[in-house]
Amino acid sequence: xxDPFKYLDELKKSKALEPEREARFRAELAxxxxxxxxxxxxxxPGFARGVYAWHDMAVxxxxxxxxxxxxxxxxxxxxxxxxxxxxxxxxxxRKIKVGRLIKPGKGGKGKIVVVPSTEEEKLVHDPTIRPPxxxxxxxxxxxxxxxxxxxEQKVRDTGEEPGAGPGxxxxxxxxxxxxxxxxxxxxxxxxxxxxxxxxxxxRSFTRYVYDLxxxxxxxxxxxxxKATLRKIVETNIALGNLPDLCxxxxxxxxxxxxxxxYRVFSQEKDYEPQAMVFxxxxxxxxxxxxxxxxxxxxxxxxxxxxxxxxxGQVESRFILHDTEAKEVPDFHTYYNSRVAGGTExxxxxxxxxxxxxxxxxxxxxxxxxxxxxxxxxxxxxGDKSIPELIRxxxxxxxxxxxxxxxxxxxxxxxxxxxxxxGLLRDKxxxxxxxxxxxxxxxxxxxxxxxxxxx
Amino acid sequence: MELINQxxxxxxxxxxxxxxxxxxxxxxxxxxxxxxxxxxxxxxPKVMIPTLYDYWVHDVEVLRGKGExxxxxxxxxxxxxxxxxxxxxxxxxxxxxxxxxxxxHVLGHIDFFQNNLYxxxxxxxxxxxxxxxxxxxxxxxxAEKGRWVDYILEFARSxxxxxxxxxxxxxxxxxxxxxxxxxLNYYFDVFLQIEKKLPVGEYLKEVARxxxxxxxxxxxxxxxxxxxxxxxxxxxxxxxxRNAGAKHVERGDLLRFLVENSEFLNRDDNVWMxxxxxxxxxxxxxxxxxxxxxxMNEGWASYxxxxxFLEDDRIRGHEVDFARVHAGVTSMPRxxxxxxxxxxxxxxxxxxxxxxxxTGYQFQxxxxxxxxxxxxxxxxLGDEHIFRVRTNYCDYLFIKDFVDQDFTDRHDLFVTGKRxxxxxxxxxYYVKSRDAAQYRxxxxxxxxxxxxxxxxxxxxLDGTLYLVHHFEGKQLVQEYIANTMIGxxxxxxxxxxxxxxxxxxxxxxxxxGREGGEETxxxxxxxxxxxxxxxxxxxxx
Numbered sequence: 001x002x003d004p005f006k007y008l009d010e011l012k013k014s015k016a017l018e019p020e021r022e023a024r025f026r027a028e029l030a031x032x033x034x035x036x037x038x039x040x041x042x043x044x045p046g047f048a049r050g051v052y053a054w055h056d057m058a059v060x061x062x063x064x065x066x067x068x069x070x071x072x073x074x075x076x077x078x079x080x081x082x083x084x085x086x087x088x089x090x091x092x093x094r095k096i097k098v099g100r101l102i103k104p105g106k107g108g109k110g111k112i113v114v115v116p117s118t119e120e121e122k123l124v125h126d127p128t129i130r131p132p133x134x135x136x137x138x139x140x141x142x143x144x145x146x147x148x149x150x151x152e153q154k155v156r157d158t159g160e161e162p163g164a165g166p167g168x169x170x171x172x173x174x175x176x177x178x179x180x181x182x183x184x185x186x187x188x189x190x191x192x193x194x195x196x197x198x199x200x201x202x203r204s205f206t207r208y209v210y211d212l213x214x215x216x217x218x219x220x221x222x223x224x225x226k227a228t229l230r231k232i233v234e235t236n237i238a239l240g241n242l243p244d245l246c247x248x249x250x251x252x253x254x255x256x257x258x259x260x261x262y263r264v265f266s267q268e269k270d271y272e273p274q275a276m277v278f279x280x281x282x283x284x285x286x287x288x289x290x291x292x293x294x295x296x297x298x299x300x301x302x303x304x305x306x307x308x309x310x311x312g313q314v315e316s317r318f319i320l321h322d323t324e325a326k327e328v329p330d331f332h333t334y335y336n337s338r339v340a341g342g343t344e345x346x347x348x349x350x351x352x353x354x355x356x357x358x359x360x361x362x363x364x365x366x367x368x369x370x371x372x373x374x375x376x377x378x379x380x381x382g383d384k385s386i387p388e389l390i391r392x393x394x395x396x397x398x399x400x401x402x403x404x405x406x407x408x409x410x411x412x413x414x415x416x417x418x419x420x421x422g423l424l425r426d427k428x429x430x431x432x433x434x435x436x437x438x439x440x441x442x443x444x445x446x447x448x449x450x451x452x453x454x
Numbered sequence: 455m456e457l458i459n460q461x462x463x464x465x466x467x468x469x470x471x472x473x474x475x476x477x478x479x480x481x482x483x484x485x486x487x488x489x490x491x492x493x494x495x496x497x498x499p500k501v502m503i504p505t506l507y508d509y510w511v512h513d514v515e516v517l518r519g520k521g522e523x524x525x526x527x528x529x530x531x532x533x534x535x536x537x538x539x540x541x542x543x544x545x546x547x548x549x550x551x552x553x554x555x556x557x558x559h560v561l562g563h564i565d566f567f568q569n570n571l572y573x574x575x576x577x578x579x580x581x582x583x584x585x586x587x588x589x590x591x592x593x594x595x596x597a598e599k600g601r602w603v604d605y606i607l608e609f610a611r612s613x614x615x616x617x618x619x620x621x622x623x624x625x626x627x628x629x630x631x632x633x634x635x636x637x638l639n640y641y642f643d644v645f646l647q648i649e650k651k652l653p654v655g656e657y658l659k660e661v662a663r664x665x666x667x668x669x670x671x672x673x674x675x676x677x678x679x680x681x682x683x684x685x686x687x688x689x690x691x692x693x694x695x696r697n698a699g700a701k702h703v704e705r706g707d708l709l710r711f712l713v714e715n716s717e718f719l720n721r722d723d724n725v726w727m728x729x730x731x732x733x734x735x736x737x738x739x740x741x742x743x744x745x746x747x748x749x750m751n752e753g754w755a756s757y758x759x760x761x762x763f764l765e766d767d768r769i770r771g772h773e774v775d776f777a778r779v780h781a782g783v784t785s786m787p788r789x790x791x792x793x794x795x796x797x798x799x800x801x802x803x804x805x806x807x808x809x810x811x812x813t814g815y816q817f818q819x820x821x822x823x824x825x826x827x828x829x830x831x832x833x834x835l836g837d838e839h840i841f842r843v844r845t846n847y848c849d850y851l852f853i854k855d856f857v858d859q860d861f862t863d864r865h866d867l868f869v870t871g872k873r874x875x876x877x878x879x880x881x882x883y884y885v886k887s888r889d890a891a892q893y894r895x896x897x898x899x900x901x902x903x904x905x906x907x908x909x910x911x912x913x914x915l916d917g918t919l920y921l922v923h924h925f926e927g928k929q930l931v932q933e934y935i936a937n938t939m940i941g942x943x944x945x946x947x948x949x950x951x952x953x954x955x956x957x958x959x960x961x962x963x964x965x966x967g968r969e970g971g972e973e974t975x976x977x978x979x980x981x982x983x984x985x986x987x988x989x990x991x992x993x994x995x
Contacts, residue, residue, distance in 0.1 A: 044883055046790025047872065050900050051748055054793050056533035059783050060556050061545050063494070080514070086601060091988065093937065095608075096514070118514050121934035122612050123905055129929055129957045131976055135872025135881055137896055139796070141786040142866050144885040150870070151789070151883040439933060 043151035047138055094443055095119075212263040220262020227261040235259055275314045275397075276365040277306055278352050279334065282373040284322040284343045290438045291404040295372030296335045298402055298445050302370055303331075305449065315365075317355065321348035323378070327355070345377045345414060346384035353391050362395040369396050370452070375403040375412025375435070382417030389423065393430045400452030403435045455493050455504070458486045458544060462553060465768075469557040472762055477837060478565040483539035488546045501741065502535050502543065505586040507733065508593070509607055534560045536567040536744070538580035551772035555779065558762045562755030565844075570750075572743040572848050574626050581740055588733040595726055606727045609941030610709060610734035615904040617735050618707030619742040638664075638676065640694050641683065649693060705909050708921070708942075709735040715911075718947025727945070745902045746848045753797015754844055756784050757805075760798070789870045789883060791900065800852065801840055803861050808839030826860060853897050859890040869896045905930060907952075919946045923954035925978065930954055939985035949986040953995070956981050 057063040084096040095118050130136060144150050212222060217231075232253055236242045241254055279299045283292070307314045318334035319327050322341030325348040328334050352369060356362055369392055379385055392399055403415050415435055418424055423431050434448040458466070466486060473480075489497065497504065499512035533556070534542040542560045544553070567573050596603045646652045646660060663682075668675035684690055704711040712719060713728050713735075744751070763769070763776055786795045807813055811831030820826050843852065862868070871886030887893070906924040914920035919942065923930060935952065942950045955978045980995040 044789035044870075046787045047870070047883070049790050051791045051793040051796075051897075052745065052902065054752070056559070056752075057494075057543070059794065060533065060559060060779075061548065063545060080510075083510070083601070090601075090605070092605065092940065118511055119934075120511060120608075120611060121937040122615050123907060123923070123930050123934065123938050123952075124615065125903065125905055125926075125928035126931040127928070129976065133874040133876065135874065137869050137871045137886055138789060138900070139787075139791040139893070139896065140789045140868045140870035140885065142788050144868065146868075146885050146888055149882045149884045153881040153883070154879065 043153055048136075050138075093441070212265060214264050214266040216262050216264045217258050218260060218262075220264040222263045224261045224263050228259060231259040231261060275306055275310045276361055276367050277303060277314060277316045278319060278355075278367070278369040279303070279316060280319045280321065280325075280348045280352065280369065280371040281334065282322070282343055282345070282348075282376075283320045283337050284341050284376075286343065286374050286376055286406070291374045291406065294404045294436070294438065294440060294445060295402055297442070298448060299370055299372060300331070300335075301446065301449055302368075302400070302453070305453070306368065319348050319351055321345070321351070323347060325351040327351065342378050343373070343376045344379050344384070345371070345373065345382075346379055346388050349385055349388035349392055353388060356395065366397045367395055369399040370402070371400070372402045372404065373414055374438075375405055375414045377413040377417075380413065382414075382421065385414075386417065386421050386423075389421075389431075393423065393427055396430060398429075398453060399431050401431070401433045402448060402452070403433065404438050404440070405435060406438050455487045455489055458488055462486070462550070465550060465553060466557050468768065469554060469561060469762070469766075472766060473558065473561045473565070473758070476758070476762060476765075477841065478561060478758065480561065480564040480568050481539060484560075484564065485539050485541045487541065487543050489543045490546070493543075497543070502532050503537075503582060503585050504541075505582045505589055506737070507585070507589040507607075509611075510604060511608070532744075534563045534567075535581075536573065536576055536740075537582045540564045540567065541582070549775075551769040551775060552779065554766060554769050555759050555763050555776060558759035558766075559755045562758040563751060565758075566747070566751050566754050569845050570743070570747060570847075571627075571845060572623070572747055575623055576740055576743070584736070588736070591729055592733065595730065599726065603730060605944075606730045607734065609945055610731045612938045612941045613708050613712075614734050614738035616706075616708040616907055617738050617742070618704070618710060619739050621706060622739050635676065636698065637680065637694055640697055641680075641690065644697065645687075645690060645693060650687070703909075703911060707735075708907065708909060709738075711909050712942075712945050716946050717917075719945065731945070743848070746850070748902075749793040749797040749800075749849045749897075750844070750847060750852050751797070752793045753799075753801045756794045756798040757801040757840075760784070786865060786867070791897070796897075797852075799865055800856055800861065801843075803864070804843055804856060805836040805840050808836035809834055811835070813839055849901055850898065853894060853901070857890060857894045857897065862888065862890045862893050867893055869893050914951065917948040919948065919950045921950065921952045923952060925955040925980075929956050929978075932956070935983055936985075936990045939983065939990060940988055943985045943988065949984060951985075952983045954981060954983070955979065 080096050084094045088094055127136075140150075215224065215227065232255055233242070235256055236253055239254060241252065242248060279302075281287075281292070281295055281299070287295075303314070303316055316331070317327060318329075318331060319325055320334065320337055321344070323344040328337065348371065356367065361367060377385065382389075389399075401414070401418065403412055405412055412435075415433065418431075418433055424433055432452045434451045436444055436448055440448075457463075463486065466484070470480075470482075470484075500506035533544075534540055540560075540563075544556065548556065568577065592603060592607070642661070642664075646657055652660070664676075664679050667679040667682075671678065704714060709731050713731050718724060719727050719731075760780060763780075764773075769776075784792070784795045784798050786792065786799070810829060811817065811833030812826075812829055813833075813835070817826070817829055820829065843856075847855070868888045869886040869892050871884050873882055873884065874880075875882050903926075905928075906926060908922045908924060910920045910922050913922075921942075939950055939952060957976045958979050982993050982995060984991045984993070
């Protein structure tokens with residue numbers, strides 16, 4: 001990883017930066033928008049744990065929080081969604097959230113756990129408002145003089161944050177089945193997301209392999225000894241040739257030619273994945289908090305929806321970027337990573353192009369690219385991004401850019417240069433953009449998906 | 455759920471005998487249940503009350519992000535609940551010695567529930583019984599009104615932290631002699647303070663004058679006193695008569711205010727909603743003392759389980775097992791807060807202070823650290839002291855009164871800070887302060903404290919309900935305001951306004967380079983939210 005400060009200096013030298021923008025970039029590097037539950041563990045996991053987090057069952061009887069398994073069943077989810085639609089008819093905002101709580105286990109692609117969830121809003125104090133650079137305080141005990149540093153934790157650390165959802169970061173602990181495919185079904189049916197349009201570009205890749213799988217009696221390539229013996233015994237019992245089952249003498253077996261079972265070569269269908277989805281996410285400092293959650297939520301939903309549309313034949317790739325892009329192996333890492341670097345969208349687009357080229361993906365796949373960002377880009381005017389973007393548009397089936405604006409900002413850098421490039425207008429089939437505010441509700445997120453994919 | 459077996463129950467009864475002998479006091483009966491994971495799934499959303507009303511949210515994962523413990527002040531995994539008889543819950547595979555330890559811990563809690571005055575309002579009835587009847591009321595209403603019951607439950611629950619717990623508690627302690635005439639109450643509580651806005655000095659003079667006249671003439675004193683008062687303020691009688699007609703208007707307890715004053719809830723069709731509000735309110739008030747005594751309650755229980763376990767002759771040979779579990783429960787974390795550890799140390803500290811006679815003014819006057827350390831009058835009043843604290847204190851007072859420099863020094867306590875080092879881009883954890891006062895403030899700031907929201911009916915125009923959030927250094931969680939206010943608007947039947955303060959974080963721009971660091975400050979701005987026809991508007995004042 002290159003030093004973002006050096007990068008910023010280079011940027012300043014090569015281009016005249018407005019002081020206001022430069023200040024904003026600097027602020028982004030020193031950002032400290034804290035997410036209460038999302039505070040990373042660091043050297044002292046107890047730091048953010050108040051007195052009320054302790055309870056007898058855990059402390060004395062070693063009984064942790066028990067997950068509620070009821071609603072991992074989709075039937076119950078349907079009921080809940082029905083209830084939610086009724087709410088809307090009755091004039092109250094929806095309350096069930098489907099996508100917010102995706103906690104995929106590490107490594108297990110597609111094993112996305114859908115936990116319907118809700119929030120009980122009250123008027124309560126917000127403990128997270130504090131001056132930037134200030135991380136709060138708690139108790140401590142033991143040695144150390146006043147002012148002495150007793151532990152450190154990198155800000156620019158791609159480590160994981162414990163999730164804000166149930167399971168508290170341990171995704172493995174409650175894999176209760178409801179898969180992304182199911183979520184896709186729910187989204188398609190319940191939220192009336194559109195079905196995928198049959199497009200010329202969509203190719204069905206069915207190829208055949210040959211294997212010794214079929215069985216044939218009497219003749220063939222390889223004898224299946226176990227099945228043959230079974231047949232022989234059957235025949236001999238039928239013939240009354242086996243008077244005592246406890247004392248079998250195989251030399252006395254009568255063997256019919258039809259008893260011999262062979263395996264033969266046969267044609268087997270082998271499906272190639274039909275779609276390849278690239279998920280790109282800005283994980284720079286400014287992305288902390290709600291913005292990330294929104295983007296990740298939307299991406300999970302898109303992924304689920306595609307999975308359903310392609311009947312499971314979807315592969316996904318996850319790319320994170322700040323001023324540099326990198327590919328991460330699974331959604332878990334994708335969802336949970338955070339750094340405090342700057343932002344350069346072009347790096348991610350470039351990486352996508354590289355991957356596609358290197359693996360020759362464009363020939364075999366329907367490629368989808370979805371990019372989530374807060375709209376900030378140090379690359380003024382999209383000088384670097386737009387050329388990369390045009391390359392992407394040459395092979396994708398759809399590219400969707402989600403911009404989750406921080407409250408107070410409007411008309412962000414990315415939105416501006418996408419609009420100015422004219423690509424949105426010229427290629428509406430290929431490129432879509434959706435701009436929402438960071439406090440968007442789930443319904444808005446789903447609406448956004450409709451915008452991106454329809 | 456099934457009861458523990460006879461063998462284990464016998465152990466429990468043995469524990470009770472020993473705990474009583476040590477001075478704890480509690481009711482004779484108690485119920486102990488074995489719980490499985492399945493039971494816990496059902497119990498924990500119902501805050502371990504088996505008979506709590508049903509509500510669909512109990513079956514869903516509830517997001518607990520910001521301010522989790524402000525949102526859910528009742529701990530869902532308590533081992534013992536404050537009912538009559540008290541009910542406690544156990545895993546089915548605890549060895550006997552561990553059960554002995556847990557039983558003592560549980561008995562500590564029961565003693566605390568039944569003797570601490572902040573629980574005074576829960577002493578006269580069995581909450582599981584009440585909850586059961588409430589559950590039936592709600593089930594019956596649900597059969598009639600369907601989903602609307604759940605909407606009302608939802609709206610009521612969104613306000614259940616704004617209940618007048620202290621107002622509920624205080625009349626229980628009013629002595630009989632303190633009963634005064636309505637005229638006297640009006641004169642001193644309303645007329646002089648609100649109508650006349652008398653300075654404190656003159657107000658006290660008036661109180662002294664009243665006491666004098668009562669002392670001179672017990673029978674006629676009040677009449678004579680008012681004869682003089684009316685001479686001074688001729689309008690007093692007229693005000694009093696006018697005021698006597700007006701009923702007292704609730705200002706602190708929003709749920710109660712809505713039950714008493716909402717026109718909407720007063721309609722024949724909607725009267726049933728009041729019962730739902732009452733159920734939610736009663737439930738909330740029942741749980742209020744629990745969160746306000748977390749450190750004390752756990753400290754008290756841990757103090758006694760340690761003391762009684764070690765004295766128990768039945769479990770010889772398990773001292774090492776005990777030490778491991780006990781240390782896990784009550785060790786002070788290097789960084790972080792542990793209510794068991796903090797509370798237990800403070801209790802032991804107070805016990806020692808009582809034994810050495812360090813509780814009086816005599817001791818407090820001594821400034822010399824060495825002398826303070828050596829001070830010992832041999833008073834031997836430790837037990838008496840901690841029992842008095844157990845009866846009369848809540849967490850706030852417990853921390854505020856007793857965490858002093860002697861205590862923090864003894865246990866090497868400090869405030870841990872976390873700050874950003876912008877040069878190296880690391881979060882640093884550092885020893886922020888070893889000053890007891892700062893430690894105390896840090897603990898106090900972390901205690902449960904619902905926002906102080908006052909109902910100001912005189913400020914609402916055209917039937918609007920006006921709420922004032924008295925700012926105490928923390929803003930409200932903004933995302934929650936809209937949905938909460940939709941509920942209030944529905945229950946009130948007219949628009950609702952909420953006045954509150956919000957942070958304006960401005961990073962100083964320009965000039966501040968990499969080395970300079972960011973000079974930032976939070977400024978607060980007063981804003982008014984208006985909820986009208988389910989749309990929220992925000993206006994800066």
